[in-house]
Amino acid sequence: MLLLLPLGALQWPRRAAIVGAGTMGLGVAEAWLAAGVALTLNDATPESTQQAHQRLIDRVRGHIDAGLADAALLGRAEATLAQVAIADAVADADLVLEAVFDPHDVKAPVLHAIEAATTPDTIIASNTSSLPIDTLAALLSHPARLLGMHWFNPPEWTPGVELIPSRHTDPAHIARCATFLQAIGKRPVVVGSGPGFVANRIQVAMLREAMACVADGLATPAEVDEVVRACFGFRLPFFGPFQIADMAGLDVYAAVFATLERGLGERFATPELLRDMVAQGRYGTKGGQGFYSYSDAERDALLIERDKRYAALAELLAVLSR
Numbered sequence: 675m676l677l678l679l680p681l682g683a684l685q686w687p688r689r690a691a692i693v694g695a696g697t698m699g700l701g702v703a704e705a706w707l708a709a710g711v712a713l714t715l716n717d718a719t720p721e722s723t724q725q726a727h728q729r730l731i732d733r734v735r736g737h738i739d740a741g742l743a744d745a746a747l748l749g750r751a752e753a754t755l756a757q758v759a760i761a762d763a764v765a766d767a768d769l770v771l772e773a774v775f776d777p778h779d780v781k782a783p784v785l786h787a788i789e790a791a792t793t794p795d796t797i798i799a800s801n802t803s804s805l806p807i808d809t810l811a812a813l814l815s816h817p818a819r820l821l822g823m824h825w826f827n828p829p830e831w832t833p834g835v836e837l838i839p840s841r842h843t844d845p846a847h848i849a850r851c852a853t854f855l856q857a858i859g860k861r862p863v864v865v866g867s868g869p870g871f872v873a874n875r876i877q878v879a880m881l882r883e884a885m886a887c888v889a890d891g892l893a894t895p896a897e898v899d900e901v902v903r904a905c906f907g908f909r910l911p912f913f914g915p916f917q918i919a920d921m922a923g924l925d926v927y928a929a930v931f932a933t934l935e936r937g938l939g940e941r942f943a944t945p946e947l948l949r950d951m952v953a954q955g956r957y958g959t960k961g962g963q964g965f966y967s968y969s970d971a972e973r974d975a976l977l978i979e980r981d982k983r984y985a986a987l988a989e990l991l992a993v994l995s996r
């Protein structure tokens with residue numbers, strides 16, 4: 675169920691605005707309304723702004739009907755202001771999320787309009803999924819207040835949010851946004867401003883290889899999806915790639931890289947970091963040193979904890995697929 679905080683429960687932000695009320699903007703809007711934040715929406719035209727407000731109400735109603743949100747959320751969605759001009763939408767906001775289409779030439783006038791209508795203590799967050807925040811910061815006169823706040827679809831349910839400072843961002847703004855996101859049950863991670871940040875760089879690399887598997891005739895798209903979900907994807911709610919590699923054995927991974935490089939080329943060359951670690955005898959949990967360090971007791975506890983989590987997930991999946 676969506677966590678419902680009382681109206682005005684949070685010290686900050688009291689008022690927020692979302693510019694670009696599409697797939698992502700409306701999902702974030704629902705999360706912020708549930709957090710008791712007063713909200714204003716804006717979209718590209720008067721018609722699309724009104725439609726977005728109606729879609730927000732319908733979305734909330736759908737979640738209430740499905741038992742996923744408290745009925746009190748509907749009144750908050752209805753009370754959300756829909757403003758046709760960006761200047762009116764953002765005027766009183768402590769926090770503005772820009773969630774319009776990605777091309778730079780669409781984002782630029784929107785960011786200019788937001789900056790022109792807000793005071794320097796308003797934080798401007800961009801939801802771009804790939805544009806480096808440094809390049810967006812270059813558009814602003816006061817770039818200290820711009821940061822990336824990269825939500826994942828569907829935003830009201832996905833816990834992770836990447837927070838991305840540009841080289842000009844005031845660190846206090848990152849801290850403030852991290853505190854806010856944690857207060858509403860999210861899991862913010864501060865990452866650097868490269869193309870695609872961390873999540874999409876990894877996710878897009880996976881999709882590239884998934885397509886290559888299809889193009890090479892190894893499997894159909896449906897078969898690739900099943901392999902990803904049921905094999906290594908099964909572990910991902912609990913462990914990231916470094917933890918998984920530590921548990922499998924870094925020497926094992928180095929051998930796999932070597933085979934893939936021989937068969938598939940340089941893009942699978944063993945990363946220098948992995949080669950160095952294996953050369954130093956750092957094989958992961960089995961030797962006590964890998965990307966993380968483990969005493970014998972910690973390793974044993976980790977492996978049992980892993981198995982408990984996997985057993986619980988297997989049961990949940992069985993229930994959900996009945």
Ligand SMILES: NC(=O)c1ccc[n+]([C@@H]2O[C@H](COP(=O)([O-])OP(=O)(O)OC[C@H]3O[C@@H](n4cnc5c(N)ncnc54)[C@H](O)[C@@H]3O)[C@@H](O)[C@H]2O)c1
Nearest residue numbers: 694695696697698717718773774775776801802803825827
């Ligand atoms: N779709 C995803 O899974 C996803 C995930 C994470 C981040 N993002 C990022 O979120 C942003 C929005 O993506 P989306 O998927 O919600 O797109 P979308 O097409 O669903 O929504 C974009 C909205 O912006 C509006 N818009 C366009 N120009 C505007 C303007 N000048 N002023 C106000 N509104 C304007 C559009 O009318 C539309 O409603 C992009 O930066 C994208 O990279 C998307």
